[in-house]
Amino acid sequence: MPDTLQQATRTGFGRFLIAVYAVFAVAATSRSIVQLTTRFEVAPLAYILSAVAAVVYIIATIGLARATEASRRVVTVSCIIELVGVLAIGALSYIAPQDFPDATVWSHFGQGYLFIPVILPIAGLWWLRRTREAGEG
Amino acid sequence: MIGAVTGLLYALSLVVGLWVLLKLARNSPVLLKNRSDRALFWTISATEAVVLAQAIIGFVMMFTSDRDIHRITFGSYLIGLLLLLPIGTWWSLGDRSRGGTAVLLVAIATLAAMVLRLSQIWAGYA
Numbered sequence: 001m002p003d004t005l006q007q008a009t010r011t012g013f014g015r016f017l018i019a020v021y022a023v024f025a026v027a028a029t030s031r032s033i034v035q036l037t038t039r040f041e042v043a044p045l046a047y048i049l050s051a052v053a054a055v056v057y058i059i060a061t062i063g064l065a066r067a068t069e070a071s072r073r074v075v076t077v078s079c080i081i082e083l084v085g086v087l088a089i090g091a092l093s094y095i096a097p098q099d100f101p102d103a104t105v106w107s108h109f110g111q112g113y114l115f116i117p118v119i120l121p122i123a124g125l126w127w128l129r130r131t132r133e134a135g136e137g
Numbered sequence: 138m139i140g141a142v143t144g145l146l147y148a149l150s151l152v153v154g155l156w157v158l159l160k161l162a163r164n165s166p167v168l169l170k171n172r173s174d175r176a177l178f179w180t181i182s183a184t185e186a187v188v189l190a191q192a193i194i195g196f197v198m199m200f201t202s203d204r205d206i207h208r209i210t211f212g213s214y215l216i217g218l219l220l221l222l223p224i225g226t227w228w229s230l231g232d233r234s235r236g237g238t239a240v241l242l243v244a245i246a247t248l249a250a251m252v253l254r255l256s257q258i259w260a261g262y263a
Contacts, residue, residue, distance in 0.1 A: 010232075011232045011234065011236055012232070012234055012235065012236040013236055013239075014236065015228070015229075015231070015232040015234075015236035015237055015239070015240055016236050016239035016240055016243065018228070019225065019228055019229075019239075019240040019243040019244070020243055022228075023243060023247050026217065030213055030217070034207075034209065034210055038207075
């Protein structure tokens, strides 16, 4: 019953998770648009990565809110990309700070955003796993 | 920006935030048949009214002042703030459980953070 899967995905903790993802989607997208259009040359790598983060957040928000079997699979992939991204850029921003003259959402593991960026993909994957059986039961 | 408006928004965020936290801790859902939950919604509506006042004042000040601020960012914050509580409340009401109540906490925390950023932008930080 797809309806049950959908309900399980977007109620309870899922409701909260989608709200946090939506805030990050809007914040990262607006920030990215301003960075790319007004001062792209200052930190091209950081700004492109910010844009990637914005796209990942939009995909996760829409995918979780739709909560179909297909959209849940898309979110699983996007959460993995997000986790790899935040860990890689978090580490890189410490190892090679010269490449990041301006911060991205994922710099220093999301320190500027209370470390929520590193928690979000883990929470997302955990929630998808937890609600996986809802559609079958 | 206007200190009084910013201060009022921080105070209202704190009141709504603590109120919602208390509801989360007691695991009592937000149901409009309860008088106290209606009071919570009136408080959120009052906050939205202050946000609207802030948007009007903000846009007037933005166009009349000769401050060197990033106008597109400033204007986006004013409009984003206007949409935040209505959308957050709508999303919250779709799930009358603890999850929906937690959405209100996300909305009000985001509001406080955006008001802080708004005053930083007005003060001249990017």
